[in-house]
Amino acid sequence: MLGPLIPFVIAAIAGGQAAPLPVLTDIKAIRALSQSDAARGYPVRIRGVITHFDELQSNTLFIFDGTSGQFIQPPTNGSLVAWGPIRTGDTVEVTGHTVRGGFAPNVVPDTIRDFGVIARPAPLRVPYASLMTGRHDCEFVEVSGVIRRTWLSAGDSHIMFADLALEDGIVIRAAFWDHHTGDRDRFVDARVRVRGNIGAIFGPTEQLVGVSLLAGRTSDVEVLDPSVDPFALQVQPIGTIFTYSYAAEANRRIRIRGVVIGDVPARSVAVSDYTSNSVFRSVRHVIYVKDKTGSVSVETEQTSPVRPGDVVEVAGFAATSPGKPVIGDAVFRVVGSEAVPSPTTVPAGSVVRADNDAELVRVDAQLLGILRAPGERVFVLKSSGGDTAFEAALDGGEDGGALDDIRPGSAVRVTGVYAYQDGPPPVFRLLLRSAADVVVLASAPWWTPRHTAVLALILIVALIAAIVFVRTMTARERREYQAVLSERNRVARELHDTLEQGLTGIALQLEAVAGTVQSSPSAAQHSLQVARQMLRYSLEETRRSVLDLRSQALETNDLPAALSTLARQMTSGTPIRAEVRVEGARRRLDASLEHHLLRIGLEAVTNAVKHSGATRIDMVVRFSSSSTELVVTDDGCGLHQENGDMGGAHFGVQGIHERANKIGAVLELGCRAGGGTRLSVTVPAGERRSEVLTIARDTETVG
Numbered sequence: 001m002l003g004p005l006i007p008f009v010i011a012a013i014a015g016g017q018a019a020p021l022p023v024l025t026d027i028k029a030i031r032a033l034s035q036s037d038a039a040r041g042y043p044v045r046i047r048g049v050i051t052h053f054d055e056l057q058s059n060t061l062f063i064f065d066g067t068s069g070q071f072i073q074p075p076t077n078g079s080l081v082a083w084g085p086i087r088t089g090d091t092v093e094v095t096g097h098t099v100r101g102g103f104a105p106n107v108v109p110d111t112i113r114d115f116g117v118i119a120r121p122a123p124l125r126v127p128y129a130s131l132m133t134g135r136h137d138c139e140f141v142e143v144s145g146v147i148r149r150t151w152l153s154a155g156d157s158h159i160m161f162a163d164l165a166l167e168d169g170i171v172i173r174a175a176f177w178d179h180h181t182g183d184r185d186r187f188v189d190a191r192v193r194v195r196g197n198i199g200a201i202f203g204p205t206e207q208l209v210g211v212s213l214l215a216g217r218t219s220d221v222e223v224l225d226p227s228v229d230p231f232a233l234q235v236q237p238i239g240t241i242f243t244y245s246y247a248a249e250a251n252r253r254i255r256i257r258g259v260v261i262g263d264v265p266a267r268s269v270a271v272s273d274y275t276s277n278s279v280f281r282s283v284r285h286v287i288y289v290k291d292k293t294g295s296v297s298v299e300t301e302q303t304s305p306v307r308p309g310d311v312v313e314v315a316g317f318a319a320t321s322p323g324k325p326v327i328g329d330a331v332f333r334v335v336g337s338e339a340v341p342s343p344t345t346v347p348a349g350s351v352v353r354a355d356n357d358a359e360l361v362r363v364d365a366q367l368l369g370i371l372r373a374p375g376e377r378v379f380v381l382k383s384s385g386g387d388t389a390f391e392a393a394l395d396g397g398e399d400g401g402a403l404d405d406i407r408p409g410s411a412v413r414v415t416g417v418y419a420y421q422d423g424p425p426p427v428f429r430l431l432l433r434s435a436a437d438v439v440v441l442a443s444a445p446w447w448t449p450r451h452t453a454v455l456a457l458i459l460i461v462a463l464i465a466a467i468v469f470v471r472t473m474t475a476r477e478r479r480e481y482q483a484v485l486s487e488r489n490r491v492a493r494e495l496h497d498t499l500e501q502g503l504t505g506i507a508l509q510l511e512a513v514a515g516t517v518q519s520s521p522s523a524a525q526h527s528l529q530v531a532r533q534m535l536r537y538s539l540e541e542t543r544r545s546v547l548d549l550r551s552q553a554l555e556t557n558d559l560p561a562a563l564s565t566l567a568r569q570m571t572s573g574t575p576i577r578a579e580v581r582v583e584g585a586r587r588r589l590d591a592s593l594e595h596h597l598l599r600i601g602l603e604a605v606t607n608a609v610k611h612s613g614a615t616r617i618d619m620v621v622r623f624s625s626s627s628t629e630l631v632v633t634d635d636g637c638g639l640h641q642e643n644g645d646m647g648g649a650h651f652g653v654q655g656i657h658e659r660a661n662k663i664g665a666v667l668e669l670g671c672r673a674g675g676g677t678r679l680s681v682t683v684p685a686g687e688r689r690s691e692v693l694t695i696a697r698d699t700e701t702v703g
Contacts, residue, residue, distance in 0.1 A: 021040060021041070021042050021043060022042070022043075023042075023043045023044065023045055024042050024043070024044045024045075024046070024098070025044070025045050025046060026046070026065075027046050027048060027063075027065050027067075027068040027069070027070045028067060028068045030042075030044060030046070030070060030098060030105055030107065031068050031070070031104070031105070031135075031137075031138075033098060033105045034105075035100050035101070035104070035105065035206070036100075037098075037105075038098040038099060038100050038101070038105030038106070039098075039099065039100040040098070041097040041098060041099065042097060042098040043095075043096075043097050044094070044095065044096055044097060044098060044107055045093065045094070045095045046063070046065070046070065046093070046094050046107070047065065047091065047092070047093045047094075048063030048064050048065040048066075048069075048070065048091070048092070048094075049063060049064055049065070049089065049090070049091050049092075049118075049119070049120060049121050050062070050063055050086060050087065050088050050089060050090050050091075050092060051063065051064040051069065051088065051121070051140040051195075051196075051197055052088065052140075052196060052197045052214045052215075052216050053080075053086065053087070053088050053216075054177040055087065055088070055177070055178075056158055056177055056178070057078075057079070057158075057177070058074075058079040058080045058081040059074045059078055059079060059080060060074075060177070060214065061074070061080055061086075062138055062140070062197040062214065063092060063094065064121055064138075064139065064140040064197070065121070066121045066122075068138075068139060069137075069138035069139040069140055069197055069198070070107055070138055071101070071104075071106050071107070071138050072094060072096075072106075072107050072108075072109055072112075073099065073101070073106040073107060073108050073109075075108070075109075080109070080112070083109070083111070083112035083114070084112075084114060086112065086114050087117075088216060088217075089117050089120055090114050090115065090116055090117055091114075091115040091116065091117070091118040091119070092112050092113060092114050092115065093112070093113040093115070094107060094109050094111070094112050094113075095109065095110050095111045095113075096108050096109040096110045096111075097110070102200075102202060102206065103134070103137060103200040103202045103206055103208065104134070104137050104138070104200065121140065123140050123141050123142035123195050124136070124139055124140065124141045124142070125141065125142055125143075126139070126141050126198075127168075128166055128168060128170045128172070131198060131211050132208065132210075132211065134200060134208045136198050137198055137199070137200045137211075138197055138198060138199075139197065139198050140195070140196070140197055141195070141196070141197075141198055141213075142193060142194070142195045143164065143166060143172070143193070143194055143213065144166070144167060144191070144192070144193045144194075144224065145164045145165045145166040145167060145191070145192070145194075145251065146164070146165045146189060146190065146191050146192070146250075146251040146252060146317075147162045147163065147164055147165075147174075147187045147188055147189070147190055147192060148163045148164070148165050148171065148188065148189075148251070148317050148328070148329045149162065149163040149188065149301075149329040150162045150163075150183070150184040150187055150188060151184075151280070152184075153280070154270075154280055154281050158177060159175055159176065159177055160175070160176045160179040160183065160184065160218070161173055161174065161175055161176075161280075162174045162175075162176070162187060163329070164192075164194065164213065165251040165317070167250065167251075169250065169251065172210070172211055172212060172213055173201075173210075173212040173213070174194055174196065174212065174213040174214075174215045175199075175212060175213070175214055175215060176215050176216060176217065176218045177216060177217075178216065178217040178218065178219070179217075179218045180218060180219075183218045186226070186227060187218070187221070187223075187227070188227055188329075189227035189228070189230065189252060189253045190223050190224075190225060190226050190227040191223070191224045191225035191251075191252075192221050192222060192223050192224060193221070193222040193224055194213060194215050194220075194221050194222075195215065195220065196213040196214045196215035196216060197213070197214045198211050198212075198213065198214075199211065199212045199213070199214050200212075227253075230253055230255065230315030230331055231255065231313055231315060231333065233253060233254065233255035233315060234255065235255050235256060235257045235313075236254050236255060236256055237256075237291060237292075237293040237294075238256050238258060238289070238290070238291045238293050238294040238295060238296050239291075239293025239294035240293065241254065241256075241294075241296065241318050241325045241327075242318065242320060242325050251317065252317075253315050253316060253317060254315070254316070254317075254318055254327070255313065255314065255315045256289065256291070256296065256313070256314050256327070257291065257311070257312070257313050257314075257335075258289040258290050258291035258295075258296075258311070258312065258314075259289065259290055259291070259309060259310070259311050259312075259338055259340065259341065260287060260288065260289060260306045260307065260308055260309065260310045260311075260312055261288050261289070261290050261295065261308055261340060261341065261359075261360040261417055262287075262288045262308060262360065262416065262417035262431050262433050263285070263286060263287040263288060263306055264284075264285070264286040264395070264431060265285065265305070265395060265397065266283050266284065266285035266301075266302075266303040267283070267284065267285075267375070268281055268282070268283050269281075269282045269283075269284065270282075283301040283303060284299060284301075285299070285300050285301065285302060285303060286298065286299055287300065287306055287312070287314075287332065288358050288360075288417045288431075289312060289314060290341055290358075290359070290360065294324070295324060295358040295359050295360075296324055296325055296326070296327055296358055297321075297324065297326050297327070297357075297358045297419075298314050298316060298326075298327045298330050298332065299316075299326060299327070299328045299329070299330060300314075300316070300329075300330040300331065300332060301329075302330075302331060302332060304332075304334075306332075306334065308340045308433055309337050309338060309339065309340050310334050310336075310337050311334070311335050311336040311337055311338055312332045312333065312334050312335065313332060313333055313335055314327060314330050314331070314332040315330060315331055315332075316328055316329055316330025316331065317329050317330075321357075322354060322357075322420060322421070322422030322426075323354045323355075323356075323357025323358065323419075323420035323422075324354075324355075324357040324358040324420075340360070341360060342360075343360045343361055343362040343415050344356075344359055344360065344361050344362065345361070345362045345363075346361045346362065346363045346418075348364065348383055348384055348385035348386050349385065349386060351363060351383045351386065351388050351390070351428070352388060352426055352427065352428055353420075354420050354426070356418040356420065356428065357418055357419065357420035357428075358417065358418065358419075358420075359417070359418050360415070360416070360417055360418075361415070361416070361417075361418045361430070362413060362414070362415045363381075363383060363390075363413070363414055363430065364383070364384045364385075364411070364412075364413050364441070365381035365382055365383050365384055365390075365411075365412055365413075365414060366381065366382045366384060366409065366410070366411055366412070367379060367380075367381060367406055367407075367408055367409065367410045367411075367412050367444075368380040368381060368382055368389070368408055369408050370403070370404060370406070370408075374396075375395070375396045376393045376394060376395055376396050377393070377394045377396065377400050377403070378391050378392070378393050378394075379391065379392040379393075379394070379403075379412075379414070379432075379438065381412070381414065384411065390427060390428055390429065390430065391429050391430070392414045392416055392429070392430040392431075392432055392437075392438070393429060393430070393431055393432060394432040394434075394435065394437075394438075395432075398432075398433075398434055398435060399435060400435045402435060403435055403438055406438070406440055406443075407443060407444040407446075408444060408448075408450075409444030409445070409448055410440055410441075410442065410443050410444040411440070411441040411442040412438055412439060412440055412441060413438075413439045413441055414430055414432065414437060414438055414439075415432075415433075415437040415439075416430035416431050416432040416433065416437055417430065417431040417433075418430060419431055489658070504570065504606050504609055504610055506531045506535055510527075510528075510531055511574075512524070512527040512573035512574060513527045513528050513531070516573075523573070526573065527572070527573040530569060530572045530573065533569070553565060553566055553598065554591070554594050554595065554598060558586065558587075558588050558589075558594070559588075559589060559594045559597055559598060559621060559630075560580050560582045560586065560621045562594075562598055563580050563598060563601050563602070563619055563621070564578075564580040564619075566598075566602055566605075567580065567601075567602070567605050567617065567619065570602075570605060570606070570609060571605075571609065571617070574609075575615055576608075576609060576614060576615055576616070576617060577615065577616050577617070578605060578616075578617040578619070579616075579617070579618050579619065580619045580620075580621065581618070581619070581620050581621075582620075582621050582622075582623070583620060583621070583622040583623065584622055584623030584624050585623055586623060587623060589628060592663065593628070593663050593683060596659040596660075596662060596663045597628075597630050597663075597681065597683070599655075599659060600630065600656050600659050600660065600679075600681055601619055601630055601632055603652050603655060603656055604617075604619075604632035604656070604677075604679045605617055605619075605632065606652070607652055607653075607677075608632075608634040608636055608677065611636070611637075612634050612636020612637050612638070612676070612677060613636050613637055614634035614635050614636030614676065615635060616634065616635050617632065617633070617634045618632070618633050618634075619631070619632050625685065626684065626685055627682050627683055627684050627685055628682075628683045628685070629680065629681065629682045629683070630679075630680070630681045631678070631679070631680045631681075632677075632678075632679045633672060633676060633677065633678045633679075634676045634677050635675060635676045636675070636676050636677060637675065637676075638671035638672075638675055638676055638677050639669075639670065639671055639677055653669070656669070656679070660681055663683055664683065664684065665681045665682060665683045665684075666680075666681070666682045666683075666684070667679075667680070667681055668680040668681075668682075
């Protein structure tokens, strides 16, 4: 087959360079190329007889040289009309080059030379099994068989297609570009002999899935046995289809008569054919028919509606299936009506049986769920007493809304047509006729495992929500209590530091009045005036403390001046001397810081006046770049257990500790050498103070 190419290959090797591709003059040499070789564009000059050519569209050209056939690919405009009025039967010479085809190598022509009718080659007779190897693609063959169905292409009605059942029962598709009125009816069920070129049916992967026959004209079809009126055939009992008969004919129509027990309404489906780039409209209406001997499913393109109980006559082509026989490509007519046969009850242990196919049956089952698919409502069921799951489908055109209320788990009885489907594993489907085919035997109890799980989940969620709510409210109440407690402590501390300090000063002034009222009325008068001023000051300070306002002494004075003024007022008219000294660059401090340092200093003065018996109180305010320090010393008796201790049990000392912690200060409180008390409060500046504040808060939290 590749012999003509060998000299060129040897010459290319000897010359050391790529030789020009040889001219192929034999169709068989083209057919021997692979798709990749054909894509190289071998030049061709071949001669043959046109065995197929669509003379209406001037395309689909096949030539045959007696042994092999070749498809001539039309140019980009899709038409071969440029090469004149060529006709089927003409001998032509084609020059051009090879290209990669959809399934096999094609030839694109540069010129076509027509020699007219010289001789018509004899067709080949090839069995179908050999055709399916693909090696006979494009060859001119002759086949015999019975035409079962004819139809027109959806987009191009000038082409008539026919399903041709060969003698061995295999059905291939034949295409005729030239046909006449009445051909579609006269050819159905006719035994014919047809000649044409084999066309491969393939997909995008270039793999063969079937073959078709490009037959050309219907006038060239030889009718071996004409068709007859389908309803003039003898009625055959359904139960005898495909039983032994010495006189049985292959691939011919049969006629049955029976009552409709159910149907699947007709639906139009678009079927795309990749090979011919065509779209076919396929209509499949399935009717289930029963007579006294058996039942059968009927497939037809007729869209006439039928109802259970209609008596119909059906003519069509019988075929085997995994279940009962199927009558395909059928025509039917309604001739009467009668009662629908009673359904057969299917035993629970044998619900999957091929002999139930196409029968009207009744099955007891448990409902697992309902699905709503396009065009139908599907019930998912499990046979009672078994583990077989199956589906029951109700057409979407039927009113089945009430069935949606059936709860999963309910025991139901379903009646419908049994449709067996071969596996693995074998399964079946029930085709319901109406909503009345579903009867509830026992509703599912509300207390199902699913409902129990949902209820348990709800209770768990509710319990978690309750716990979160209680914890949130408890935390909120704790925060509110802490806020109230903090405010009470603040008010108590402020009242102690303001009211007690004021009262202490007032008491000292009143004692001075009592001691001088007889001997020095003017001094007593002065002490009384100071007591009045201190009383007014104490009242104002008490109000400000309750409202958490800044001390009035700090509104016009800085910390050292405020300490000096208030200390002198408290000790005026007494033998106690209070002095304030400033070290470093004097400056104003943060309002909160000044307030707490003022209260700490006055509390130290109050304690010295009330408890120590001191005659001198010295206060030093020391300013530096790294800190601010307040030091209060007296010459009294010092700290004693009865007056207070370092643990802060005494309320005044406790208040000093709390204020120091609040401002992040370092507190030192104790007895000084030589007698008396020394209090030192050091407030770091900037980041160091923030660190001290953080440590103080952590200490309070841990405490």
